[in-house]
Amino acid sequence: MAVEMGFFFDFVLSLLVILFSIIFLLHKKLNDNSKKLPPGNMVLPWLGETPAFYKAQLKNRLFEDFIQPRIAKHGNVFKTMLMGSPTVVVSGVGANRFFLxxxxxLVVSAWPSTSVQLMGKESIMERTGERHRCIRGVITEVLGPSSLEHLVPKMCKTVEDHLKRHWQGQDRIILFQSAKMLTFSIVMECLLGIKVEPGMLDIFERVLEGVFKPLVDLPGTSFWRAKRARLEIVEMLLNVVRKKREEMENGLEEKEEGTLLTRLVKGLIRGEFSEVEVIDNMVLLVFASHDTTSFAIAMTCRMLAHHPNCYDLLLQEHVKIMESKNAGETLTLEDTKKMNYTWQVARESLRMFPPIFGSFRKAIVDIEYEGFTIPKGWKVLWTAYGTHYDKDYFPDPLSFNPSRFKEAMPPYAYMPFGGGPRMCAGYQLAKLNILIFLHFFVTRYDWSLIHPDETITMDPLPFPRHGMPIKISPKL
Ligand code: HEM
Known part of the structure; x- marks a missing residue:
């Protein structure tokens, strides 16, 4: 018995020695003195400061509770350990410009592997260099000036249909949910050219629910459900793509102006894209637009409700446009260009509540920045908050002041749509979606927030905790 106890004791001791040696080596490697690493805290291996990061994120106070205190302690460039990755957090216009x-x-985008598996390995977010340029070219071509002309009437029809189907006869709407349904229809029908069938949105949402969840592929987990939902989507989209290919190869050209689906299938026929590339990018576009545009709409409406003077100015803009039209006449691209004040309101809301907090990059070489080395393989996190609340660029940053956008903003200060080669490819669509929705919303309904101070939470994208319920009544 004594021998057995002795053996057990030796065994536990050896395990502890090995564990501490690993921690020591890891710590030494992460704090390699031959390179001047940024200051910061990486003491705990793997876990690092992840719990503090998640806690702040859930309260939608990532900047105030996690980043600001560390900037105060270490400066604008600091290191931390997040979800197993040594990460350098950078803030400010200079950092945004340098990294983006x-x-x-120097860097490439670094999405979690759950996101990559669910969006698809061939989507634009995983592509670099020439492949990235090629896919991006097709998306921006379909959202170019001549296409927008045709897109506006289609989007108006989708908004009007949505209001008729889901708002008519109601006195209470969950605005964030409704904006998500609308955005989904706009991306599917107006951008891609795919008819939304009942149940389709639910399947996409099941995929989106798993995008930032832990990679645990066991029955019942969010990732497991999301992977199955992705298989259903892939099957559905494959049918759509193959049918479109057949039609196009048989010369059954569309009468309508080309949709993104047509453009992608054209590329497929010419051998520019593979089927997987086409499908993965269609899924990615739904993901990229869904919660972002809906949150932007929700926050713009919230700020309008909180600032009646701004609301009056915005309403006047839309009444003027409406009065310039004949009965039944639809909005045009030109009309949306007159919605200057509305866009200032939306931009100011996006400044105060950016739907994308920031995003991760991965260093592909050792990077020298501000006198520090960021070793190859480390992650870099840039944030929109790092500049959006900087009083040098946005005086009195806590006040809601749409008029500040009468002036042009210095590059890399205003970042809701990112910057550099990966700047949001759907910017034009998002802008039109917000403007057109607001036009019909404010000209057709009187409305008020049910919970004016509803909390905003993040998981990992921000959303109003109760979905922003509003009371509505049609204008007479
Ligand atoms: C208010 C709404 C939106 C916001 C705030 C937003 C924000 C962003 C941001 C910050 C990025 C850069 C991410 C990074 O640097 O890692 C991005 C990229 C992207 N967005 Fe948006 N987005 C919006 C709507 C849309 C829409 C409607 C679409 C398309 C239907 C879209 C498609 C994309 C795509 C494809 C990329 C990746 C671009 C690339 O890798 O080259 N976004 N978006």
Whole structure:
């Protein structure tokens, strides 16, 4: 018995020695003195400061509770350990310019592997260099000036149909949910050219629910459900793509102006894209637009409700546009260009509540920045909050002041749509979605927030905790 106890004791001791040696080596490697690493806290291996990061994120106070205190202690460049990755957090216009404009040269985007598996390995977010340029070219071509002309009437029809189907006869709407349904229809029908069938949105949402969850592929987990939902989507989209290919190869050209689906299938026929590339990018576009545009709409409406003077100015803009039209006449691209004040309101809301907090990059070489080395393989996190609340660029940053956007903003200060080669490819669509929705919303309904001070939470994208319920009544 004594021998057995002795053996057990030796065994536990050896395990502890090995564990502490690993921790020591890891710590030494992460704090390698031959390179001047940024200051910061990486003491705990793997876990690092992840719990503090998640806690702040859930309260939608990532900047105030996690980043600001560390900037105060270490400066604008600091290191931390997040979800197993040594990470350098950078803030400010200079950092945004340096890292975002050096995409592909010094850094590449670094999405969690759950996101990559669910969006697809061939989507634009995983592509670099020439492949990235090629996919991006097709998306921006379909959202170019001549296409927008045709897109506006289609989007108006989708908004009007949505209001008729889901708002008519109601006195209470969950605005964030409704904006998500609308955005989904706009991306599917107006951008891609795919008819939304009942149940489709639910399947996409099941995929989206798993995008930032832990990679645990066991029955019942969010990731497991999301992977199965992705298989259903892939099957559905494959049918759509193959049918479109057949039609196009048989010369059954669309009468309508080309949709993104047509453009992608054209590329497929010419051998520019593979089927997987086409499908993965369609899924990615739904993901990229869904919670972002809906949150932007929700926050713009919230700020309008809180600032009646701004609301009056915005309403006047839309009444003027409406009065310039004949009965039944639809909005045009030209009309949306007159919605200057509305866009200032939306931009100011996006400044105060950016739907994308910031995003991760991965260093592909050792990077020298501000006198520090960021070793190859480490992650870099840039944030929109790092500049959006900087009084040098946005005086009195806590006040809601749409008029500040009468002036042009210095590059890399205003970042809701990112910057550099990966700047949001759907910017034009998002802008039109917000403007057109607001036009019909404010000209057709009187409305008020049910919970004016509803909390905003983040998981990992921000959303109003109760979905922002509003009371509505049609204008007479
Ligand atoms: C208010 C709404 C939106 C916001 C705030 C937003 C924000 C962003 C941001 C910050 C990025 C850069 C991410 C990074 O640097 O890692 C991005 C990229 C992207 N967005 Fe948006 N987005 C919005 C709507 C849309 C819409 C409607 C679409 C398309 C239907 C879209 C498609 C994309 C795509 C494809 C990329 C990746 C671009 C690339 O890798 O080259 N976004 N978006």
């Amino acid at each position: 404009s050096n995409e592909f040269k």
